[in-house]
Amino acid sequence: MPPLAAPKEETMSDTPNSLLYDVADGIATATLNRPEKRNALDAGILNGLRAAVQSAAQDPDVRVLVVTGAGKDFCAGADLAALEAMTGQDIMQHLGDAETLVHLFTAMRACPKPIVARVRGRALAGGCGLASACDLIVAEETAQFGYPEVNIGFVPAMVMAILRRNLGEKRALEWVLTGEILSARQAHEWGLVNRVLPGDTFDEAFAAYIKQLAARSSSAMHLTKRLLYHMDGLSFEAALRSGADVNVIARHTADCRAGVAKFLRKG
Incomplete structure (x- = not known):
């Protein structure tokens, strides 16, 4: 089925109070701001997030975008009250709502x-x-991750496109079929989480991690991310040739030329 028409481009001026956005020292932060609802996803948050991503992508001063939640939780999922209120809508309205996540x-x-x-x-x-x-x-070490949708007869449908890439088919399928809740340590062992940090020093350790990431070459990070995702579905040879193209492009960036020159001066 072809996708519905893409929504109009959001701007940060359109962002509601349920999504906060700020930039400091090359780091943009998008904060889900419905702590009284455990930051449940609604149209305001989703549209605000899309605007934040677009703004970060276009801002030359932004090197990294952080997504976080206000209060005790990152996000407890969709706003079920909002979903229940949509029960009287027709299937095309529901499809349009789902397409928001796709975009x-x-x-x-x-x-x-x-x-x-x-x-x-x-x-x-x-x-x-x-x-x-x-x-x-x-x-943070006490964080919890899970897809309990099966318990209410629902399906984490769109996320499966991402989850099977992160975990592989069998582990992803078992996880969503059981609705099991994973600790941060388990999620790290499975390969979903990159770093687990202690709770008592989480803010400081996270800030140091992001500062270190933001100090990396912006052009190298851009090319690396684009190449990795571009390789989805490519044959082995096609992936190698895409890598060769990026190799050549990277050599001509200002960051690479400056980095090589600096390295040689040290030598």
């Missing part, structure tokens, strides 16, 4: 800047999907 996840994957999920508390259902859609996940 968000596509924008996140295409964003030239690395997107890092900063996870404390619960990242469940759509919240776990949002974290999984980020390029990297850094979690």
